[in-house]
Amino acid sequence: MAETAPASPRTRFAQNDDGVVVIIGSGAGGGTLAHELTRRGIRVVLFEAGKRLTLEDFSQVPGEAFAMLTWLDPRTQSGTWTVREDFPTLPSWTCKTVGGTTVHWTGACPRQQPWELRARTEYGDLPGTSLIDWPIAYEELEKYYDLAERRLVVTRRHGVPGLPASNKFKVMYAGAKALGYQRVHTGYMAINSQPADGRPPCLQMGFCVQGCKIGAKWSTLYTEIPRAEATGNLDLRAECMVTRIEHGPDGRVTGVVYRDPSGREQRQRARLVCVACNAVETARLLLLSESGKFPRGLANSSDQVGRNYCHHVGGFVWGCFDKPVHAWRGAVLAGVVEDETKNDPKRGFVGGYHLELAMLDLPSLPLAGLPYMWGRELAAVMEDYRNMSGMFICGEDLPRPDNRITLDPTVRDQYGLPVAHIHVDDHENDTAMRTHAQTQATRIFEAVGARRVVCSRATPATHNMCTARMSADPCDGVCNGWGQTHDVPNLFISDGSAFSTPGSANPTLTIVALALRQADYIERQMSARSI
């Protein structure tokens, strides 16, 4: 079983030690960066608002797991997206625990495609969007994708076998092939198909979202973080929420203010600060750190912090059959149709989407996966639970300046700080893509005899991106191609906030690749004493 406990005695660095790197958030971005820096001998203090759990703590009772792992501090929302009506208190779905949302995630690891990093050039100047190209080319990222895939032991890459086809994948496969789709397989998954990395192969338990109790799925909780601790260079401060990033008269950051586990305010000095709180909280923290010098929020002279929020065109499609599927058995997301991940404006929209295998456990299906709130239709779908199979749409949404994170003017969290307010208006391109994806998914299920197909509305955002984006021109974004903020040289963005555009790939592999690349850059800059 994977190891979650620290290997060596706990390392502690002094609060007035201004030589440490502070990383905020221990998920995909922050956990990976912490390991990369500490193994190079750089001392890191890693802040995490949530608790440290072990594999034994994880629960396969869905409600219990949700309460244990989810970020439940309040957030508010507005806009035309249906999430506002359907999930008024949960616009975005992320974790608050050591390991962040990599405890929750389902492990799908597609890459962004070369043309997706040139979205503005490829799609043109579309009204109502704030598209830009990434300041880095795919070729610069490619090496780090390779490294990230090896680190996460992604299936179907670098000689790692695929995961075996589950019942629900057989349904998706037969339907997709009948429609003529070519690239259909069990996915590029950060879930072990064989023993690797000190972790066992997947037992097809089907509770990836509740935390994998055997560690077959990669999570920073039991890979990057204990390894960083073993270097003796990591001081992990769990249950410590950072409330403000401070800077000196020269505009460079000097450290952070945080609440310790007992709620008392504390300070930690730092040589540099890396923010990896997941896009909603990253933007919030920068906005909360406003000052006389940065009246609109830290590193926000461009007014881009919080703007261009992207969350993917998402949603479930369920097919109900006459025969059993038992779709809850087995890895949740291990299957994909890749053929629609192209830019073919003839379909009526720009950008592409993935169709991914999916299932929800019995109690979560009516709460998060159906378009019906109550009544006969809801019950009828539930009656089909044994005979259902599912898919999840993951498509590129377009950045809009007013789709953004702001500080709520009235609602406060337990520390008295304004909570994040999320505003999202769907763009017509998002709507057209969703309709196309739902139609194709429906055809897939009907091709294998579905007697009923049900499409959910949008789900709470599981993928959060672009709220502090990389840009070539400092007016268009918050950081450069290394994630270093344009305004503050020793402040870095180290999570999906830094994406210039969302692409159609699930974000985590790209977050990890960018963190690996950023670590190289930080090391070089620190040795050159530029930061």
Place this chain on the structure above:
Amino acid sequence: MQRESSAGRRDFLRTSGVLTGLLAAGSPLALFAPSRAWAVDLTTLTSAEGAILLAVCRTIAPHDGLEDAAYAVVVRAIDEQASRDESFAKLIREGLATLGRGFASADEPTRVEALKRIESSPFFQSVRVSTLQTLYTSPLAYAYFGYEGESFSKGGYLTRGFNDLRWLPEVPEEDSGPVPGA
């Protein structure tokens, strides 16, 4: 389901309520219940309120094959929350009073109409969420819907049917992968 019913007597002694019923012969729920008769004690709501609430829960998630006993579990959960939280208790009481006693015995179209009128009310929304959260989480529901749930203690579904579907062709090796240990 608690124990054999001596419901009549308890109902008489208390101001709070009790819901009672009889499981159908051959009910999958019988596996979990010590006897076919069941009773659920309520600490805050009265029997009459409990009966209206049970009808609301059934209208929210109407499974004809699922017996009242399964919905009574939801009523008990709401009652428990009401006994911990006074303002919640008030919300539920007032909501039930608005629907009125007749709701419990009304036919389904009438109940649906009544609920549609209050669909956006905090009362309805909170009963809706409690119903969905509790109903489909109970072992009773797992049995009814055939859901097998927790699998860690049994070694996952790797050797227990994750790939036992036979009504469609097998996936060729290049698009699938080896089954560990097979």
